[in-house]
Amino acid sequence: MMRYRSYLITFLSICIVFGAWEIAGRIPVSYAFPTFTETIAAFWALLIKGTLFVAYFETLKPLVVGVLISAFVGIGIGLAIGLSRMSDWLLSPIFVVMQTAPLAALIPLLIMIYGIGLTSKVAVVLIMAMPVIVLNTGSAVSNTPASMVEMARSFQGSKRDIIFKIILPAASPIIFAGLRLGVSAGFIGAVLAELKITPTGVGDIITFSRSIADYPSMYAAIMSIILLAVIFLQVLERMEILLFKGRGRGHASEE
Numbered sequence: 001m002m003r004y005r006s007y008l009i010t011f012l013s014i015c016i017v018f019g020a021w022e023i024a025g026r027i028p029v030s031y032a033f034p035t036f037t038e039t040i041a042a043f044w045a046l047l048i049k050g051t052l053f054v055a056y057f058e059t060l061k062p063l064v065v066g067v068l069i070s071a072f073v074g075i076g077i078g079l080a081i082g083l084s085r086m087s088d089w090l091l092s093p094i095f096v097v098m099q100t101a102p103l104a105a106l107i108p109l110l111i112m113i114y115g116i117g118l119t120s121k122v123a124v125v126l127i128m129a130m131p132v133i134v135l136n137t138g139s140a141v142s143n144t145p146a147s148m149v150e151m152a153r154s155f156q157g158s159k160r161d162i163i164f165k166i167i168l169p170a171a172s173p174i175i176f177a178g179l180r181l182g183v184s185a186g187f188i189g190a191v192l193a194e195l196k197i198t199p200t201g202v203g204d205i206i207t208f209s210r211s212i213a214d215y216p217s218m219y220a221a222i223m224s225i226i227l228l229a230v231i232f233l234q235v236l237e238r239m240e241i242l243l244f245k246g247r248g249r250g251h252a253s254e255e
Contacts, residue, residue: 034215051205065118066122066123070182077095077137079168081137082142095131103124107120128192130182137178152166180233187232205221
């Protein structure tokens with residue numbers, strides 16, 4: 001019963017948001033703000049023409065590469081930070097600075113170094129996604145219950161056994177939750193890179209639609225980004241529930 005109630009509340013909240021959007025578009029609050037129905041019509045037209053599929057083929061390249069690198073490298077660095085105080089002192093400040101740095105100001109520097117190709121866009125995704133994954137992984141590992149580690153040592157467990165059989169399983173829910181935040185940040189980075197570096201993919205649809213005042217298509221492209229991000233996060237959330245069923249899910253922070 002509670003499950004259906006949560007679905008009902010979610011459905012009602014969506015209806016309220018889209019209803020408010022429709023009303024605001026019909027008032028209108030701005031000539032550049034289309035109604036929800038106009039946006040949906042434009043979204044459907046972009047799907048039928050195949051424009052969105054072609055655009056996302058370009059957008060997903062830096063996103064997938066950047067998120068995969070951030071996940072594997074970020075978890076490795078986070079593990080080092082959590083296990084070694086020296087690594088924590090040396091590496092943590094770097095990722096704290098990356099997380100707080102104004103990305104828009106760094107993009108011209110990235111263009112000067114890597115050009116306007118795929119490498120620069122992947123770098124933007126890395127700057128957005130990796131700090132979240134690294135810092136949450138480091139925090140999860142360093143907060144592993146000391147009693148569990150001491151128990152493993154008392155049973156003559158090797159350092160490798162302690163890491164892979166005690167620390168990582170205990171920290172994995174928080175690590176996975178950090179991955180969800182990293183993916184979310186990666187989406188922001190991928191779209192920002194397309195808008196600020198070269199207008200390709202979905203960023204090209206947004207830029208071109210804005211230039212010709214086709215605001216329904218512009219909002220449809222933005223809505224498609226949000227929709228795809230929600231789908232990605234829901235898939236990760238379902239995987240997390242399956243992997244950590246019975247142990248509780250982690251709640252990552254942005255620090």
